[in-house]
Amino acid sequence: MLKVTFTLLSVIVAVALGQPGCGPDEYMCSDGICIPANWECDRWDDCADGSDEVNCACEHRCPDGKCIEENWICDGWTDCSDGWDEANCTCDFQCPDGRCIPSHWVCDGWNDCSDSWDTVDEQDCPCPGETVKCPNVNKCIPIWQWCDADGIWDCPEGTDQANCTMPSHSMKKSNTFTHHDDESLNKLTKEDQAQRKRLNQMYRRFNSQ
Ligand SMILES: [Ca+2]
Ligand SMILES: [Ca+2]
Ligand SMILES: [Ca+2]
Ligand SMILES: [Ca+2]
Structure with missing residues (x-):
């Protein structure tokens, strides 16, 4: 009992003294988690609550408060939670579901419209090799x-x-x-699409550093 009380007391004292805190090259999120200092205001939510991106200078801010890059506007990816960055864009190709996609996304082997409109099944795309x-x-x-x-x-x-x-x-x-075969094809396509988005985000991040 004495040992438990002592441990608890040590934790309280450590928190009161600010220990463990973040290092000199770290930024503390509002929930106490430390992230690298250069992740603050880098346009990516790294803290769970996005607190690392709240008090930053910003040229293009979504209505939801998120800051986005100039080239994220009308790029075919929804970056603002309400789609603000993809509204009122001049549209190269518009999917029947309303999504605007760049012309080079049509017939590129990726399913970008929710109904596969931009794929070979719907468009007169050339068939890929083999x-x-x-x-x-x-x-x-x-x-x-x-x-x-x-x-x-x-x-x-x-x-x-x-x-x-x-x-x-x-x-x-x-x-x-x-x-059945069509369904398994769609499932694969969705997984591929999620992977594409992840790669796209990583690409953006590395290019913005
Ligand atoms: Ca960040
Ligand atoms: Ca966008
Ligand atoms: Ca496509
Ligand atoms: Ca055959």
């Missing part, structure tokens, strides 16, 4: 799926197998061309 386009639809399949020996339908209506020199009885519909 893939070919299905006749009359915007769908790319790997070259090896074109006229494959098993006769599997990879394009809608089996158009990838329609003019191949093989017996018609070997034609069979692929069980891979299903909604």
